Amino acid sequence: MTVWWLLLAVLAVSWLLTLGLRRYALAKSLMDIPNERSSHSVPTPRGGGVAIVVAFLLALPVLTGLDLLSREALYGLFGSGLLVAIIGFADDHGHIAARWRLLGHFIAAAWALFWLNGLPPIELFGITVDLGWFGNILALVYLVWMLNLYNFMDGIDGLASAEAISVCLGMCLVYWFSGNLELIWAPLMLAAAVAGFLWWNFPPARIFMGDAGSGFLGVVLGAIALESTWLNSELLWSWLILLGVFIVDSTLTLIRRLVRGDKIYQAHRSHAYQSASRYYASHKRVTLGVMAINVFWLLPISLAVGSSMLSELVGVLLAFVPLILLALKFEAGAEERGSSS
Template sequence: MTVWWLLLAVFSTSWALTSVLRRYALMKSLMDIPNDRSSHSIPTPRGGGVAIVVSFLLALPVLAGLNLISASALYGVFGSSLLVALIGFADDHGHIAARWRLLGHFIAAGWALFWLNGLPPIDFFGVILDLGLFGNILGMVYLVWMLNLYNFMDGIDGLASAEAISVCLGMGLVYWVSGSNELAWMPLILAGAVAGFLCWNFPPARIFMGDAGSGFLGMALGGLAIQAAENSPEMLWSWMIMLGIFIVDATWTLFQRLLRGDKVYEAHRSHGYQHATDRLNGHALVTLGVVIINACYLLPLALLVGNGWLNGAFGALLAYFPLMVLAWKLNAGVPAFR
């Protein structure tokens, strides 16, 4: 019962703090001004993701005190995601050169892997691969890509929030069905923190998340996936499946832009979800569509994989192939002409 009160407290804190941050952003003119690469048309306060960071991180020591998460999970997820949030916060309020941001991101990823005991052996089509040092390097690249792709995908109202909530709740169900209840508490608390913010961010958004929030979510979700993989190799695949829409859209777009010879470090407006927003003439339909795909298609596959009824790598192929076709159909990676 204590945990459910904690969940309510996290939601309430996030909701209230977002309101405070919105007033602060309006007072200090911390606004996201629309340009030709934006998906919104009116100036909107930014930086509301700090509410997610604060409400989630304050809850983690409580979970540890209740013996619901291990000390290593606390230190790994708390330290790495806090560092990413601080880098994003500083970048939101000024500018940090890309090379220093990237260095900070890799330090955060290394911290997470140190406390989470590195990347565990991976089940690849029935073959257990223990990649050792290379696996830890791969794990760092995975975490850095996760936090950056989450930043890339935070481009329309409610999308990054709805993705985080649906993924966390979906993985909570995977844990419950598979009998791994002890892993469910951090995703549920994170979902509660994001839900409080989403009340202000659902279309039409009254405040944006900002880099502090989006990078934090990418690192936190990636860290939770690594933590789960140590318990069961199948769980890493379940997380990868549930995060499929963001992973496929961001990765497909990146490679398409590389093939086109575009400067991939420059801001752009060519993700699949952005093209979908133009075609549907609204943010809400795309955001709700992502939730529906997560719940109706990706979650059943994640459940099958998490319970050992379907090979993880094969399940990921089943999940990603239709999403790749969708990215191709939406011209992901091709500039939008407005």
């Protein structure tokens, strides 16, 4: 019963902190001002994602005290998430050069991998493959890419929050059906922390998440996924499938911009979700559409892979191919009209 009270406390702390952060941002004029690269038209307070960070990190030691989270996971999630959030918070208040942000991201990812014991052996086509140090390098790149892609995808009202909640709750179901109930508490607490913020961020948003929140969500989701892999390697594929909308849109957009020779560190509006929000003239329709894709398309595939009813490769292809076609339909990574490299 204690853990359910903790869940409610996390939700309440996040809600109240977001309210406080909104008032602070308004008082200090910490606003996102719309420009030609924005998907918004109204100046809006930013930095509300700090509420997610604080509410979730406060819950982690309690989970460990209740023997619902290992000390290794506590140290890995807490340290990496806190460092990424601090870097994002500093960048929200005053620009930090991209090279220093990236260095900090790699340090945070390495910290998480150290405590989570790196990348475990992965099962492919029924064969267990231990990639050793190369696997750890891949895991490091994966965590850094996860936190940055989540930052890239936080561009319209409610999208990053809705993605985190639907993915976390979806994975709780995967854990339930695959017999890994001991893993549900960290994603459940993260969903509660994000839900308290989403109350203020749902379209039309009254406060934005900011880099502190989006980067934090990316690295924490990536680390939680790696932790689950030590119990069952199929669970990593379930996570990647449920995160498919963000992975496909951000990766395809990055590749197309790299091929075109764009400066990838410059702000832009060429993600598929941004194009879709302009096409429908609605942030809410796109955010709800992504949630529908997660629940009705990606979740059943993720459940099938996590429960060994579908092979990993087939599951990933089944999930990602339609997402790639959808992203291309909405011109992910295409040059913005009226702009030049």
